[in-house]
Amino acid sequence: MDWSVAPGTRIARLPRPLQVPAVLLREILPHRRPWTYDADGLATVHHSPFLEDEAFARSYDRMAADWFRDEVVDVRWRMWLLTRWARYARAVPGAYAEFGTYRGGCARMILATAELDPGRRFHLFDTYAGIPEARLTPAEREARFAGRLADTSAGDVRELLSPWDPVPNVVAGDVFDTFPATETGPIAFAHIDLNAAAPTEHVLVHVLERLAPGGAIVFDDYGWAGYEDQRARIDAVVAGRPEELIALPTGQAVLLRAPAAA
Numbered sequence: 447m448d449w450s451v452a453p454g455t456r457i458a459r460l461p462r463p464l465q466v467p468a469v470l471l472r473e474i475l476p477h478r479r480p481w482t483y484d485a486d487g488l489a490t491v492h493h494s495p496f497l498e499d500e501a502f503a504r505s506y507d508r509m510a511a512d513w514f515r516d517e518v519v520d521v522r523w524r525m526w527l528l529t530r531w532a533r534y535a536r537a538v539p540g541a542y543a544e545f546g547t548y549r550g551g552c553a554r555m556i557l558a559t560a561e562l563d564p565g566r567r568f569h570l571f572d573t574y575a576g577i578p579e580a581r582l583t584p585a586e587r588e589a590r591f592a593g594r595l596a597d598t599s600a601g602d603v604r605e606l607l608s609p610w611d612p613v614p615n616v617v618a619g620d621v622f623d624t625f626p627a628t629e630t631g632p633i634a635f636a637h638i639d640l641n642a643a644a645p646t647e648h649v650l651v652h653v654l655e656r657l658a659p660g661g662a663i664v665f666d667d668y669g670w671a672g673y674e675d676q677r678a679r680i681d682a683v684v685a686g687r688p689e690e691l692i693a694l695p696t697g698q699a700v701l702l703r704a705p706a707a708a
């Protein structure tokens with residue numbers, strides 16, 4: 447009998463007294479599926495490689511413990527894909543960038559697993575004061591996006607990521623002001639996780655101008671319910687371009703620029 451309860455699963459979210467009967471049911475019901483992963487909007491019976499990677503598990507547990515202060519989240523498939531794309535891009539000359547860094551959870555996972563050499567810069571763009579109200583779409587205003595995710599600060603994130611100095615470069619302010627003013631050079635890897643349509647569109651247009659051959663862009667919440675305005679803007683920017691945008695079952699999407707011809 448397997449009595450384990452993975453963090454973030456439906457059973458883990460039940461009140462404690464209900465968890466034991468729920469696990470019992472899970473184990474004895476004949477139609478039970480042997481999920482290797484069941485969290486974050488995704489259930490799969492397939493090989494989930496992070497289950498066998500102890501270094502990843504240690505980094506993930508350390509990061510998750512202080513990421514969202516009042517809930518433990520199991521986003522291991524998203525983190526696995528994000529960190530794999532970040533590792534892939536080490537073969538591409540250029541800077542790394544994240545747009546939407548919040549408390550530095552993803553940035554920390556990337557730094558811990560991609561092992562970027564000290565000559566590489568990882569630019570981390572955020573207001574570090576929550577989502578600005580300006581330029582939100584009517585639906586985003588209605589859903590009260592303004593001011594969300596304000597429980598962070600540039601100083602805290604600098605401190606958190608200081609073990610990887612001089613690679614991280616924390617850039618505080620609205621991306622409409624900060625990104626055009628930041629000299630990144632060619633970009634090898636970008637993670638776009640702004641949770642709002644207009645800044646996502648702005649950043650995507652300008653990252654595409656700077657994306658190096660072979661470079662990758664990972665979108666965090668492309669397929670998520672509640673972010674339809676953002677998805678529509680991304681699709682509009684990518685439509686007619688040579689790059690293919692690939693939606694992933696985690697809700698993420700990835701866009702790759704073809705490597706330069708030999």
Ligand SMILES: C[S@@+](CC[C@H](N)C(=O)[O-])C[C@H]1O[C@@H](n2cnc3c(N)ncnc32)[C@H](O)[C@@H]1O
Pocket residue numbers: 545546547548549550551552553571572573574575576577578594595619620621622639640641642645
């Ligand atoms: C979901 S959070 C990012 C999560 C982050 N990747 C992590 O690892 O936890 C979205 C972030 O986008 C930022 N953001 C949204 N609109 C922005 C804008 N116009 N300029 C700068 N930051 C913005 C918010 O402040 C928020 O911290």
